[in-house]
Amino acid sequence: MIFSNIPEVAADEVVAFEAGDHAAEPIVVKGGSGVIRSVKVVLGAGARLRLPVFVLGRGKLALTVDLAGAGAELHLYGLFIAAGMDADINVRVNHLASDTLSRQLVKGIATEAGEAGARNVDAEQGRGEFTGMIFVAKGVQRVDAQQYSRNIQLTPGARIVTRPQLEIYADDVKCSHGATVGGLDEEAIFYMRQRGVDEATARRMQLEGFVADIVSRCPTDDSRVEIAVRIDKLLTQ
Amino acid sequence: MLSIKDLHASVGGREAGEAGRGDGAEREILRGINLEVRAGEVHAIMGPNGSGKSTLASVLAGNPRFKVTSGEVLFEERDLLALSVEERAREGLFLGFQYPVEIPGVTMANFMKAAVAERRKALGLQTLTASEFLAMTREKAALVGLAPAMISRAVNEGFSGGEKKKNEIFQMAMLAPRLAVLDETDSGLDIDALRVVGEGVTALRRKDNAIVLITHYQRLLDYIVPDYVHVLAGGRIVLSGGRDLALRLEAEGYDGIV
Ligand SMILES: Nc1ncnc2c1ncn2[C@@H]1O[C@H](COP(=O)(O)OP(=O)(O)OP(=O)(O)O)[C@@H](O)[C@H]1O
Ligand SMILES: [Mg+2]
Numbered sequence: 001m002i003f004s005n006i007p008e009v010a011a012d013e014v015v016a017f018e019a020g021d022h023a024a025e026p027i028v029v030k031g032g033s034g035v036i037r038s039v040k041v042v043l044g045a046g047a048r049l050r051l052p053v054f055v056l057g058r059g060k061l062a063l064t065v066d067l068a069g070a071g072a073e074l075h076l077y078g079l080f081i082a083a084g085m086d087a088d089i090n091v092r093v094n095h096l097a098s099d100t101l102s103r104q105l106v107k108g109i110a111t112e113a114g115e116a117g118a119r120n121v122d123a124e125q126g127r128g129e130f131t132g133m134i135f136v137a138k139g140v141q142r143v144d145a146q147q148y149s150r151n152i153q154l155t156p157g158a159r160i161v162t163r164p165q166l167e168i169y170a171d172d173v174k175c176s177h178g179a180t181v182g183g184l185d186e187e188a189i190f191y192m193r194q195r196g197v198d199e200a201t202a203r204r205m206q207l208e209g210f211v212a213d214i215v216s217r218c219p220t221d222d223s224r225v226e227i228a229v230r231i232d233k234l235l236t237q
Numbered sequence: 238m239l240s241i242k243d244l245h246a247s248v249g250g251r252e253a254g255e256a257g258r259g260d261g262a263e264r265e266i267l268r269g270i271n272l273e274v275r276a277g278e279v280h281a282i283m284g285p286n287g288s289g290k291s292t293l294a295s296v297l298a299g300n301p302r303f304k305v306t307s308g309e310v311l312f313e314e315r316d317l318l319a320l321s322v323e324e325r326a327r328e329g330l331f332l333g334f335q336y337p338v339e340i341p342g343v344t345m346a347n348f349m350k351a352a353v354a355e356r357r358k359a360l361g362l363q364t365l366t367a368s369e370f371l372a373m374t375r376e377k378a379a380l381v382g383l384a385p386a387m388i389s390r391a392v393n394e395g396f397s398g399g400e401k402k403k404n405e406i407f408q409m410a411m412l413a414p415r416l417a418v419l420d421e422t423d424s425g426l427d428i429d430a431l432r433v434v435g436e437g438v439t440a441l442r443r444k445d446n447a448i449v450l451i452t453h454y455q456r457l458l459d460y461i462v463p464d465y466v467h468v469l470a471g472g473r474i475v476l477s478g479g480r481d482l483a484l485r486l487e488a489e490g491y492d493g494i495v
Contacts, residue, residue, distance in 0.1 A: 205351070
């Protein structure tokens with residue numbers, strides 16, 4: 001099928017998956033120098049993919065996923081951390097075939113503090129952005145799409161921008177999406193301190209808890225550890 | 238152990254120049270509390286809804302939401318109000334929350350490991366090894382009838398009302414506090430759980446610690462027999478007595494007293 005009206009960035013990398021369950025290694029944009037990485041994933045008939053993605057530091061990931069064959073499923077888990085710089089995740093999910101399903105959970109943290117030397121003086125400091133487009137092509141049936149964006153704004157000067165977008169040209173579509181932006185839970189901080197945990201550790205544990213269900217989707221110990229270390233570095237200031 | 242003298246506290250006040258919502262009006266909730274708790278004692282605090290019982294517990298624990306405007310609190314001869322929230326906890330003050338807080342993604346195991354380590358450090362004890370910690374966890378969970386599987390779950394997340402209350406007593410058992418203030422730990426417990434928790438708390442009762450129970454029902458006091466019963470109303474303790482006062486309140490209500 002050809003859709004001339006879909007604007008897409010040209011992908012630097014294209015990865016295809018065939019029928020079966022796939023737990024992919026994470027796509028990581030380590031940032032630091034404002035890297036933009038664009039990746040296209042194509043899921044054929046019956047391909048079910050679990051994909052964790054991370055933008056940790058100044059950088060941007062532009063991800064396009066084509067659900068190109070019947071029965072294709074995407075389970076996307078994303079995390080961006082904007083610590084004193086910009087971090088963006090831009091996802092476009094194209095439902096191009098019938099009986100396709102997509103689930104997106106993308107979390108974001110923005111804070112003014114950040115790595116020394118990585119500060120972006122031109123941009124606002126600590127600006128995290130999630131843009132998520134769900135596209136459903138004309139004529140496809142029984143599409144089920146969900147997209148949730150959960151964000152923590154750690155400091156008053158930090159900014160989170162979320163832009164959920166829907167473009168649906170079919171009728172038989174179940175689609176839900178939502179976005180939240182908040183701070184840390186101060187009652188939880190008090191609760192933890194009441195048990196003897198100092199305030200900084202309590203805040204830290206809560207943040208680690210927030211990212212845990214994304215990090216845990218990495219399929220191997222190696223990738224989980226690598227990402228945890230990177231997150232730790234970003235949030236330590 | 239605990240000595241509260243003419244304690245006044247307010248909520249809603251705003252510091253000069255501080256931005257915030259509302260009219261910034263300060264409202265006094267505790268209006269001159271006096272209470273002496275000695276080692277080995279159990280005190281029950283009863284009183285109508287909104288009288289300030291939870292506020293008293295929060296102020297003792299150091300909740301930044303409330304402002305102490307005057308009065309003094311000594312805990313083990315130290316000025317309690319000068320200590321941070323975590324210092325109070327490490328010194329052995331435990332608050333069992335009326336509404337325990339859910340903390341997504343933070344496991345009970347990790348949380349308790351951190352908390353127990355701090356408490357032991359304050360007591361001059363060595364950090365537990367992983368297997369010692371596990372053994373202690375099992376023992377204390379059994380004491381309060383908490384399923385050991387709860388320990389690997391996120392703190393209070395998705396716990397039933399009763400499980401949350403049991404979890405508070407479990408944490409109390411883990412931390413071995415000098416003074417435990419238990420705010421309505423009996424609310425939301427079924428009859429069997431009430432007995433298990435009551436017996437659990439009684440088992441934690443020692444000559445050198447003390448317990449303050451905030452409750453609406455004298456039923457809990459069948460299991461944890463108090464030395465004193467106080468009635469808090471309108472931010473003050475208006476009446477104190479022995480165990481029989483709770484029975485009288487249950488029969489007659491607060492009308493004739495408050
Ligand atoms: N954060 C707050 N902001 C405004 N008012 C508050 C706050 N916390 C408590 N109050 C008020 O203080 C009063 C005492 O509340 P508190 O929770 O201490 O009552 P309580 O005796 O524990 O009641 P209950 O038996 O219902 O638990 C109530 O009128 C309550 O509305
Ligand atoms: Mg209360």
